[in-house]
Amino acid sequence: MKKVALLFGIFCLTIGATNAQTFRGLDKTPMDMAYYPDDYAHDRKFAPAKIGNDKAMVRIIYNRPAKNGREIFGKLVPYDKVWRAGANEAPEIKFYQDVTIGGKKIPAGSYALLTIPTEKDWTIIISSDVDQWGAYSYNPALDVARVTVPVQKAETPLENFSIQFAKKDAKTTTMYMGWDTTVVAVPISL
Template sequence: MDKSPMDMASFPTDYKVSEKMVRIIYGRPQLKNRSLAELAPTGEVRRTGANEATEVTFYKDVNFGGKDIKAGSYSLFTIPGEEEWTVILNKNLNQWGSYFYDESADVARVTVPNGSDSSSLEEFSIAFKEVEDGAHMIMGWDKTRVAVPITF
């Protein structure tokens, strides 16, 4: 079995593909007695998952964390911070990790607060939470939680 199995999350979460607004495919690394600071160093661009760069597809134009984004597929990167994270949409697809990340291909960079939860997640996870006018894309690992608002 893959050490960082691939997973997918979408919104809405029902099975009607024709009504999907967003889908994300990503690898799920595990802490395995390592610290989040070791796996996702502060101030460094990271792939936001494991293996290939995370890929997010918007099925219609959206507002992603305050930035207008055209429908399409993008790679997702993050820059972890102590107080806030920078979440990056990049037009270069099919990248392995962040080794070949090219800032000039960025479509948007948004900054969101670094939140926390009392429970720890062993596996990196992405989920969508429905809110008025859209959803929050929530990324969580260990006790860190980062939410990006998406309006449709």
């Protein structure tokens, strides 16, 4: 009887192990999200009086690669080539309202955010081709807008690629993208 119980126990463990869910390891480039206004989704749920009837202007979902002692711009991220502004999938930028970037009108909707970095400036590309891995399938015919912004030097190097929004006034924000000692500022307005 003990042998039968032992064999039954081993059988149950074997069946359970074959049906167990396995997970792949964590991605080295964590995903992040930024809103303007900052914390919009949180405040909408937990502090609605703080936002009133205001709608969000923009949200971006992107991956944050790390410097890890590497030379970034001009080496890891080549100059004069389309770059996905982060790692893995091209960032998805969602405009909740029609906006203007560098004089270019962009209808509300979701887009891919790509860039072409150079030493002195970056071309910011808003593409209708969302859900693309990197910029490998980049098609300029799907560009909604292109804007060129100057490069600024960061006071302190950024270990991870980062995107943040800063309020300028009630209808204008600036999207900052930075990594290592490079920062660009992209004005966005209603």
